[in-house]
Amino acid sequence: NIARNGGLLSAGGVYAPEISYFDENGNSVTFDHTVLPKETVLINPRLGFNYKVEKDLQLRGGSGMFTGRLPFVWIGNQVANPAFFFYCVTAPNFKMPQVWRNNLGIDKQWKGGWNTTVDLLYTKDINAQMTRNYGLNKPLGVLGGPGSRPIYRPQDRAQIFGGATNAYVFTNTDLGYSFNASAQIQKTWESMSLMVGYNYLDAKDAASIDAEISSDAYDRNPANVDNTNIGNLTPSLYGNKHRVIAAATKKFTYSEGKMATTVSLFTEYAQGNRYSYTYAGDINNDGSGLNDLMYIPSDRDIDMMTFSGTNAAEQRAAFKSYIAQDEYLSANIGKFAEKYATLAPWYNHWDLRLLQDLSIQNTNKLQLSIDILNVGNLINSSWGVRQLASYTGLAQPVAVAVTNSVPTYTFDVSQTSTYFDDFNIPSRWQMQVGLRYIFK
Numbered sequence: 001n002i003a004r005n006g007g008l009l010s011a012g013g014v015y016a017p018e019i020s021y022f023d024e025n026g027n028s029v030t031f032d033h034t035v036l037p038k039e040t041v042l043i044n045p046r047l048g049f050n051y052k053v054e055k056d057l058q059l060r061g062g063s064g065m066f067t068g069r070l071p072f073v074w075i076g077n078q079v080a081n082p083a084f085f086f087y088c089v090t091a092p093n094f095k096m097p098q099v100w101r102n103n104l105g106i107d108k109q110w111k112g113g114w115n116t117t118v119d120l121l122y123t124k125d126i127n128a129q130m131t132r133n134y135g136l137n138k139p140l141g142v143l144g145g146p147g148s149r150p151i152y153r154p155q156d157r158a159q160i161f162g163g164a165t166n167a168y169v170f171t172n173t174d175l176g177y178s179f180n181a182s183a184q185i186q187k188t189w190e191s192m193s194l195m196v197g198y199n200y201l202d203a204k205d206a207a208s209i210d211a212e213i214s215s216d217a218y219d220r221n222p223a224n225v226d227n228t229n230i231g232n233l234t235p236s237l238y239g240n241k242h243r244v245i246a247a248a249t250k251k252f253t254y255s256e257g258k259m260a261t262t263v264s265l266f267t268e269y270a271q272g273n274r275y276s277y278t279y280a281g282d283i284n285n286d287g288s289g290l291n292d293l294m295y296i297p298s299d300r301d302i303d304m305m306t307f308s309g310t311n312a313a314e315q316r317a318a319f320k321s322y323i324a325q326d327e328y329l330s331a332n333i334g335k336f337a338e339k340y341a342t343l344a345p346w347y348n349h350w351d352l353r354l355l356q357d358l359s360i361q362n363t364n365k366l367q368l369s370i371d372i373l374n375v376g377n378l379i380n381s382s383w384g385v386r387q388l389a390s391y392t393g394l395a396q397p398v399a400v401a402v403t404n405s406v407p408t409y410t411f412d413v414s415q416t417s418t419y420f421d422d423f424n425i426p427s428r429w430q431m432q433v434g435l436r437y438i439f440k
Contacts, residue, residue: 021134021158021167024229029134031169033078033087037094042067042127044098056109063102070097070129074170077214087135087167088214095172098127117184125176130207131217132229133287134158135167139227143283144406146304147295147336149225151405152285166287168214175233176205191251201239206231208238208340210393219288220394222276222339228286234339235274237393241343243270262355272344275389277329277337280396283407290394294337296329308401308410318413322397326418340393345419347386349374349426369434378429385427387419 017032046064053059077088105119135158139150157165184197211217224230249264277294284292297305299320307315323329328342352375356368376383389395395418399410421427 019158021169022137023134024132024227026138031087031089031092031167033089035092036075036078037090037092040093040095042096042098058107059105060107061102061104063100065098065100065126067096067098071212073212074129074209074214074217077168077170086215088170089167090170091172093172094170095127097129098125100124100126112187113189114185114187117182119180119182121178121180123178125174125205127172128174128176128205128207129209130171130173130175130231131209131214131221132169132171133166133218134169134229135165136229136286139284139286141285141405143402145306146297146301149284149295149336150227151283151402152228157285166215168218170214170217173206173231175231176236178203178236178239191253193249194247196246197244199240199243199245201241201243203236203239204233205236206233208236208393210237219290220392221291222278222293222394223286223288223291225293225336228284228288228291232339235341237274237340240270240272243268245269258359260355260357262353262357264353264355266351266353267348269346269348271346272386273388273393274340275342275344275393275395276339277342278394278396279398279400281400281402283400283402285402290396293339294398296323296332296335296337298333301334306406306408308408311413314413315409315411318415319398319409319411322411322415322418325416342389342395344389345387347384349384350376364437364439367436367438369436371432371434373430374427375429377427378431384429386422388422389418389420391422 020028023029044065044067048062050060075090078090101123103121108116137156139152141151141153143149143151179202182199186195207221209217224232245268247266251262253260279292279294282289302316352372354370358366374384400407
């Protein structure tokens with residue numbers, strides 16, 4: 001049963017194919033919740049080559065289209081959430097993920113047994129994914145005070161389900177690419193091996209989806225300041241921009257070959273995770289209290305901002321100090337923070353593996369293994385500890401509430417530093433012990 005009031009649904013989140021929504025350009029669209037996207041044939045031509053230039057020099061590469069699967073829970077939201085006080089649906093013309101990928105690699109063997117490899121990889125999104133809120137028309141309101149931006153007025157939102165106005169639509173976008181450049185050098189001796197590698201990554205997209213529910217995918221995606229539903233080509237949440245790795249192994253054999261000890265070390269040195277500065281609160285009335293990129297105010301702007309509570313002066317002073325101590329914020333005063341433009345500090349860790357072999361009856365072997373991950377943290381509790389600005393990729397130093405287009409801010413005066421020490425598993429040492437009996 002569907003109860004209606006003036007042509008609109010009076011109960012939240014039920015099937016109503018006649019209601020009109022807005023696409024990202026403000027055009028009127030309708031959806032039939034009982035119809036899933038049509039099957040679409042995607043053609044993926046590919047071409048590859050492997051050319052031996054000289055005996056010790058090889059050139060390889062290729063170019064092609066690739067179609068992949070996605071977590072079908074994203075499309076399943078249309079089936080699972082038909083009555084959840086918001087609308088979840090997949091665009092009728094939705095297509096599976098598709099990319100155009102190109103790679104070029106060179107392998108070179110040098111005198112003395114050294115081997116080097118260089119790889120270049122460029123990937124362009126053809127059909128990437130982005131969740132949009134089609135319950136929103138174009139924003140025609142304007143926020144008052146410093147950091148003025150477009151905001152959604154009540155009349156800029158579709159009146160869909162008896163007061164509920166959000167309609168999350170799983171759509172495609174062609175915004176997105178990644179470029180990888182990596183180099184590696186390695187050599188193997190009779191009882192020793194060494195490898196050192198470096199990778200550079202430049203990855204950009206319109207939506208780094210880290211959620212299984214369409215509404216969360218929308219809420220957590222830092223949005224275009226001018227129009228939430230228009231995608232921006234900005235850095236991706238995923239991957240390290242710079243990453244250096246190295247590994248070394250040495251085997252010691254003794255007792256006439258009956259016993260051997262192998263020591264292996266692995267290390268990683270990488271630039272930290274990306275994150276965005278957003279408000280804790282829905283400053284533009286787009287339905288999300290997570291995705292609104294923060295305006296970086298000057299000291300003069302902060303003096304004009306309204307703060308909640310009885311300690312407004314203390315909050316102003318603390319907020320000024322917080323911005324001053326942050327390298328990114330202090331360098332971009334008077335601008336809106338960019339999506340995932342900031343990086344947490346570099347981090348490194350060392351992993352150690354010990355293997356003890358004992359020969360039994362010549363052909364059989366008993367092997368004891370000890371693996372210590374982040375061994376530096378075992379030696380010193382301050383080593384190998386990562387620093388983060390946020391666990392979610394969204395740093396929210398200031399809260400906001402808006403009444404009649406006028407914002408009121410709240411800043412926790414105890415915040416004095418952007419980063420905090422993360423003492424979760426990646427920052428702790430771990431040990432595992434194994435025992436194997438190897439026989440022939």
